[in-house]
Amino acid sequence: MDDQNKNLILAVVLSGIVLLAWTYFFPAPEPVTDPNAVVVTESATGGSVAVTPPSDTATFGATGETAEQVEDAPRIEIDTPRVIGSISLTGGRIDDLSLKDYKVELDGDEIVTLLSPVGTDAPYYATYGWAPGGALNIEDVPGANTLWTAPAGARLTVDSPVTLTWDNGKGLVFEREISIDADYLFTITQSVNNTSADTARLFAYGVVARHGTPEVSKYFVLHEGLVRLSDKELNEEKYKDIADFDFSDREAGRASIIQVEENGWTGFTDKNWMTTLVPAPGQSFTSVAKYVGNSDIYQVETRMPTVEVAPGSSTETTSYLFAGAKEWETIKHYEEDNGVYRFVDSIDWGWFWYFTKPIFRILHALNGLIGNMGWSIIVLTLIIKGIMFPLAYKSYVSMARMKELQPEMEKLKEAAGDDREKLQRGMMELYKKNKVNPASGCLPLLLQIPVFFSLYKVIFVTIELRHAPWIGWIRDLSAPDPSSILNLFGLLPFAAPDATSFLAIISLGVLPILLGISMWLQQKLNPAPTDPSQAMIMAWMPWVFMFMLGNFASGLVLYWIANNTITFTQQYLIMRSHGHKPDVFGNILRSLRLKKKDA
Template identity: 30%
Template sequence: MDSQRNILLIALLFVSFLLFQQWNMDNSPQTQQGIEQQVNNSGDVPSHTGDGQPITDQTTSDNLITINTDVLALTVDTLGGDIIEAKLLAYNNELDSVDPFVLLKNGADYQYTAQSGLIGTNGIDTTAGRAQLSVDSDSFTLADGQDELRVPMTYEKNGIAYTKTFIMKRGSYAVDVEYSINNQSDNAASVQMYAQLKQNLVDAGGNLAMPTYHGGAYSADDTKYKKYSFDDMQDKNLNLTINNQGWAAMMQHYFVSAWIPNTQGATNLYTRTGNGLGYIGIRMPAATVAPGAEQTLGATLWVGPKLQDQMEATAPNLNLTVDYGWLWFIASPLHTLLSFIQGIVVNWGVAIIILTFIVRGAMYPLTKAQYTSMAKMRMLQPKLQAMRERLGDDRQRMSQEMMELYKKEKVNPLGGCLPILVQMPIFIALYWSLMESVELRHTPFFGWIHDLSAQDPYFILPVLMGVTMFMIQKMSPTTVTDPMQQKIMTFMPVMFTFFFLWFPSGLVLYWLVSNIVTLIQQTLIYRSLEKKGLHSK
């Protein structure tokens, strides 16, 4: 196996990997808006009976308030106290846009909201409707020098005072939602808190170059992290019990929202669909508040970018929503290393270049062994050809004498293949690490590259990548004599240049630098082999 075939193997494995990812998306059952529902009526609030069935859907009211911190701008409907809009102030909607990215929204054609309430015998969210909460102001802002903002909303019914409080901290995308139940009635009060995310049933999203996921996910006692797509929700309602730690989330590329229960005990994790909407949420254990007593129930809503350190500090396994696939154990350390480098050099593009040199440098012994093995195999070609002519079709004897020759010359026939197989997981892990990094979103490099997460607007990087791939081919000695194979090898750089036109520029930058490192390593290794008399074209 020569180096050109190795390049072809890497290329085909990489493309096959991407095609497989896209095939999984394209061949999953499509969203069916008219699917027969497994519920009685579509709605926003789990039934107070505790059987998971929804009640009448609730529309938003005109009584809205805004809550602003340094990183979040929330719009809350006082009818029930749902978060119907969440703007991420540190992330712009589009490149060079002054408008912030809107994660949660409640439009006429698209809904994605975070709901929470109290159900049960003395719950304030019933089949008759949601509670109209009272609040002192219609606007709340975290002041300069203030680290925490608390926004209480109140409601009274039958001698019971309910206070729903939003608690937000500076620099944090975690929103604590607490319900305080002060029972001044003569009877015990039974309530149960629920929290859920509601979103239109949408396609999984992504494309061949960026096969991203858009849908539900959860964590439970025996499952650290599992996706539960909108198609899964329509096929079967999720119904699990969380006794320890867990959460329910809606994911998309770079961003996630998730409800995490703060109340101890058996918590129900559920999904359902209705009227073209998908729901995933948690229903916490029922609480009994004695007459004259007060009790607090709560949950935390993460609504923001996929920042691994902050998410891990918010809830166990929430950082796994940064989905590195089955090579997470390689991709995660690579992302940590990339972030460390960026902290020193500041520029993420420069960090990618340095990371590429580090990774390829670490693999240099394998690369050297690969080219050395290939050179030795080429030196044996005349002897192998003579052996074929002498033995003809006697394959068994041919195999025996070949193995004896390899042993005598101390040549491993697989020496040129194994390094490639070792490198491929690292290539794929780097691909996922770069693709899942929200830090690269709308991040400039130099010159014409204003967004490392978007394709090169002038296709300069893909063209340079194709040129370096062609140079690697020309530098590599080959024993290929078949004209068709030669044409295929010559066409490979053209095909991959076309393919990489739609790749995010950060990924193309990595591949380009990797090719440049390969050229440097090839030059050094071949010069060393020539001195030993092993390099022969």
């Protein structure tokens, strides 16, 4: 490949990287909504009611209770095939939830805890209630600290919902029915019966509150924090950005308030888990995200339209709460069967979502057939290489011809001496005469870049690869290869260095070493660059990649090894079919003999 073509390709690649980086680190500013603005919603009587969002965070966020109040409150047990926990009758909060199918550590017994009550190290919970309007006061409606009642022996299971009741003593009786399916979806039905002589004006809300800033992964490719859909707009904000919404500073106008007309949801997402408020499909609501600075609470809310309940009448509203693992199949089920619009987009598919989504679907389907994610990755690699083969074929043919021209190129190099311009002219004439395009080898590599990043995203983000085994020592494809050359891959009686140790950089496992070897073998099939500096860079590249990818997820390294092996095989066979018989292993042995002789 001549310098002009190389520079052009390099410029295109670098420009794309700069554009992506600029878009990621310097996104276009979003319009800020004033939290003091009046929100107009439809009333039950057909007119419109102006509602100013309340400034009292205790109404929506449970900031006034003590740990003792929560700890001493009666609880209702939750027990389903996939989750276990309890509901506090203080506020009727869903604040104790663990996932039966997922362990914290691969070899441990502790299961993952998603939601925790006030008084624990990291309180995280969902609560519901009603906000007053008209002549009603805060004490007239149930809030975050209201003590509800429930039937004796009530227990929430898949087959038995529970109903909470609270009477305000002034003619309004509130009920909240909570049910749960076999996976992670709670259904919350809130109702109010007006037995008083006055019309009651109020609106229902749901809240997910998270006390303190949670620990998040330090990877720019992974989003953790706010995730919400507002009609057709997907919005993601990291915790540090949510803190800039400080709702206590009302004049700053930094609370993020969006009026959703038909479909939406809002919540907090971690790498593998999510807690999301989901109003009924087609329901208009106000989506709120804020940080309560004086209490250090991150909070999302869904506020339903204001309703007027006439004397002797009642009203109810139904919404959902997703609290569980971000399993693609489960979330897709809620999207298709429950009508939760674009719920699959709550999974962080990334910039290359048009590659990431289909790659994951194929991988998921293969795993369903094979039953092993490692072998599924290898089969997926075969499929990708098969799709790219027509383009790769031209590239390999061109490389075979360039390999055949290597002796003539060496003669040109000797004849040109230090005259690089003469060498370039001679090489261009040689390429033209033999109908060889040196740039054709770069296009397959460029096409592999988005595929590589997409697969990296799939392996790193999706929960389906968490703790997924392959063979032998590879028991978690989402984690680095646990073996280490420093203890001779387990033969010596001491453990490999911890991932946080400096020695972890050189503590290469079996898979990274195989990666370096596969890249080196593949390189031996290609013509060596005529420029000594470029030749040296290419010679070091396999071993640099070996160390760079040494601490990447095993599944990604496995893909790269499979890709290199298949590429080597394809290229070797195509070169032989065109009359060139590459003696890769013979060249390696001769090279080693020459080095030994020189030494």
